[in-house]
Every structure is written in structure tokens, then in C-alpha cells.
């Protein structure tokens with residue numbers, strides 16, 4: 001019911017950035033080549049994510065707001081081998097439960113687009129729309145019916161910095177997509193499509209990495225680790241990206257975090273932190289992404305092997321730079 005919907009929503013939608021993350025992931029899953037994120041007042045005034053992906057039929061658009069109505073998981077066996085970002089069918093219903101939503105969409109197979117309005121998760125209006133192929137989702141009055149959640153939020157500046165980080169992470173994981181972020185009418189960044197994750201890392205972190213970036217590139221036992229670390233001896237303090245992607249998903253993982261720190265240990269000057277943007281690819285069967293509703297944590301089948309790979313890759317990369 002309404003209450004259950006709002007409780008479940010709290011797990012997925014902690015703050016505006018969580019809404020942006022889910023909407024952008026859906027746009028990526030829809031095969032978009034351009035994604036525009038527009039927000040007002042740190043996301044509390046408006047969040048609008050517009051893509052040029054596959055769009056939805058009218059039926060699919062209505063179903064998308066029903067709990068567990070994902071189109072992405074065909075059977076239970078697939079749970080071990082998830083390749084799309086979404087798979088639970090929880091995000092849209094959770095977002096809609098705590099806001100007012102307007103969806104505009106057109107799938108390439110249809111002539112007429114659809115516009116849906118929802119309030120607190122219930123569809124209040126359906127109309128034809130002269131849309132262009134793709135999807136645009138607007139989230140208004142976020143947390144209007146959960147005052148406790150709204151009170152917990154920080155300043156619009158802080159909320160916007162979380163949003164900016166989330167969009168940046170999505171951009172890092174998807175270099176082939178043109179990503180734009182607009183806040184209160186001003187373009188904060190525009191990242192045209194680039195051929196590789198490395199190009200994207202340098203596009204995003206040029207200021208922080210400059211020419212000090214050291215490429216990491218190792219394959220071992222079905223594991224692949226790519227990306228950049230910074231030679232800490234010459235690293236500038238202050239800017240410290242620490243980004244880990246597991247199978248293109250932004251992840252917090254203590255095994256990898258410790259392994260990076262271990263790898264850096266004999267090279268790290270006092271007061272410096274490791275800087276890294278690393279992409280770890282693991283066979284989907286060897287990683288459990290089903291740990292937390294927001295999919296920010298993973299569990300590895302073989303922690304020791306991963307720790308060893310990351311630590312020695314970081315150590316060797318830094319060692320080579322110091323010969």
C-alpha cells in the first residue's frame with residue numbers, strides 16, 4: 001500500500017542524487033547515446049533526465065511504475081549473470097512514491113508518444129505526446145510526502161555535489177555516451193562521447209591527473225583491472241578521486257580499497273592519499289551485486305585473489321614509474 005511503498009522507497013531514494021543515479025542508469029540500459037541531466041535547487045526543485053534511448057510503449061510506460069515490473073530479468077537463472085544496471089524493478093515505483101512525476105516517452109516502434117503524470121505513485125493522467133524517440137522523466141516536489149526525509153537533507157550545494165558526482169561516475173563508466181549536467185539553467189559539464197574509458201578518465205580528471213596519470217592494465221585468472229592511478233610523489237593534495245567500478249558499476253568495496261592502499265604503501269608520502277580510477281571486470285558469476293538495494297556494494301566469490309591482483313598491479317605500476 002501507500003505506507004509500504006514509502007518505506008521501500010526510503011531504501012532506494014535517500015537523497016536527490018539517488019534519484020539521478022537510478023534515472024541515468026535506466027537511460028544507459030535503454031541504449032542511449034546522449035543523456036541530459038537537468039536539476040534545480042540541488043534536485044529538490046526539479047530533476048529531469050532526458051535520453052535518446054529505446055523509449056517505451058504506452059503499456060510499458062504504465063507498467064514501469066508497478067513494483068517489480070522490470071523488463072530486464074527474464075528468469076531466476078539470470079540473477080547470477082546480470083549485465084544491465086537495473087534489474088529489480090524498484091527504482092521508478094520508489095521514486096514515484098515520494099514525488100510527482102511526469103514521463104514523456106516514444107519508442108521507435110510507435111507513431112504516437114505517451115505522457116504520464118503520477119502523484120505519490122498513482123497515475124493521474126495519460127495523454128498522447130508528440131515526443132521524439134527516447135524518454136524524459138521529470139521528478140518534482142521530491143519528498144513532499146515524507147517530511148522527515150526532507151528535513152534530513154543537507155544544503156542544496158551539498159545535494160548538488162552528490163548529484164554531480166553520480167553523473168560523473170556514470171560518465172566514467174560509459175565513455176561512449178554524451179553526458180550533460182545542467183544546474184539552475186547553467187551547464188556544469190558536457191562530456192562528448194569518447195572511444196575508451198581511459199579517454200573519459202582524462203576528460204573528467206584532466207585538472208587532477210594532468211600528465212601524472214599512470215595507466216594500469218592487467219589481466220589474470222579471468223580478472224581484468226584497467227584505469228589510472230597517480231604517482232603520489234608528485235600528486236597535488238586536495239583533489240582525490242577514488243573511484244572503483246566493478247563491471248562498470250560504481251562500487252564501494254573494502255577489499256579493493258585496502259588492496260590499493262597496500263599497493264601504494266611504500267610510495268605514499270605523509271599526508272598524501274592514493275588517487276585512482278579503476279575498472280575491475282569480473283565474470284558476473286563471481287560477483288554478487290545483490291547485497292544492497294542501491295547496488296553500491298558487491299561481494300566477491302574470491303576476495304583473496306582480487307586483493308592480490310589489485311595490490312600487485314598498483315605496486316608494479318608505481319614501481320615502474322620510480323625506476
Ligand code: ADP
Nearest residue numbers: 026030064070071086087088089090091092135
Ligand atoms: P529496473 O531498471 O530495475 O528494471 P526501474 O524501476 O528502474 O527498474 O525501471 C522499470 C522499467 O521501466 C525498466 O525495466 C524499463 O523497462 C523501463 N524504463 C525505465 N526508464 C527507462 C528509459 N529511460 N528508457 C526506456 N525504458 C525505461
Ligand code: MG
Nearest residue numbers: 022026086091
Ligand atoms: Mg532501473
